[in-house]
Amino acid sequence: MPSADLLLAWYDRNRRRMPWRAVPGQAADPYRVWLSEIMLQQTTVAAVIPYYEKFLIRFPTVEALADAPSDAVMRAWAGLGYYARARNLHACAKEVAALGAFPADIAGLRALPGIGPYTAAAVGSIAFNLPVIPVDGNVERVISRVFAIQTPLPAAKPEIQAHADRLAGPRPADLTQALFDLGATICTPTKPACVLCPWREACAAQAQGIAEQLPRKATKPARPQRHGAHFWLTDAEGHVLLRRRPAKGLLGGMIELPGTEWRATPWSDAEAHAAAPMPAVWRKVGMVEHGFTHFALELAIYAATVPRIEADGFRVPIAECESEAFPSVMRKCVRLIRPRSASTLRPSNAEETPR
């Protein structure tokens, strides 16, 4: 059985500094812990930091976030991905503001939008010092190795959770962050630094020499290819036509150039012209490629200028479209047309212009 005290001693010597972490000895701010945990879902620390800093300046408290217009939240999140997180973040802030404070128990946290079993345990342990262990990718890897679990993921999750639960106990906030740090710096996916590991003596995988082969994972299906066409339509006054995507589903609530559906077969020029927002002399500008988690996307980009735009959507001055809530794939499309816009690729710091 691995020793929590051993891990905590290692943590006290090696704790990593991060913008959302409390200074040793001081209480953590539940708002900051929660905000960081939502952003860190399936997202690297490096990608999160600039967004976290920006959110904290723009929305210093959960009340400020709750009172902000939805479009301001989506713009601030644009580029970070998994946009349902931003919608749930805003909804959660409203509920917490109405409650007066974050719930200090697992059931109360779990009932909030965007907070699942992992995040409830993470916020519970880090912000409220509840004796629980959040099981994320790091903890899955550490537990799989320490106990030499051969069951492939995701089937092994219950087994891993059961082992993790038994580790809970002393200094919950530090123990949780110690496990994160161990997984991030020592017990890494490839080439784990077992020689430096505080749990080396207790690790079954290390004893068997199979640490790097764990955790085992079920093979994933191949990503299909999809195709679409999107349109850069400008008018004589220097406006461009944009659209807001449906509130739910892929890139829900985000802004896009008007376009076709994304299907398995490519769009011919004739098909694309027929699907354009309005008749015009369309010129093919180029192609944009983008990889999503479960499919690869190839977009043909067409451009045209007309005297007056008459189509569904809304028009914005071309120079101001940088501040729109574009997901990355759409920012790539815009960059194809306006190469200079690359400097504002991510994250957008432009002023908000509520509509």
Added chain:
DNA sequence: TAGTCGTGGAA
């Protein structure tokens, strides 16, 4: 429960 849902950097 198995899919859906982004992104960019590392391997």
Added chain:
DNA sequence: TTTCCAAGACT
């Protein structure tokens, strides 16, 4: 180049 991966939630 392609694949893998990162502090998962929701349906």
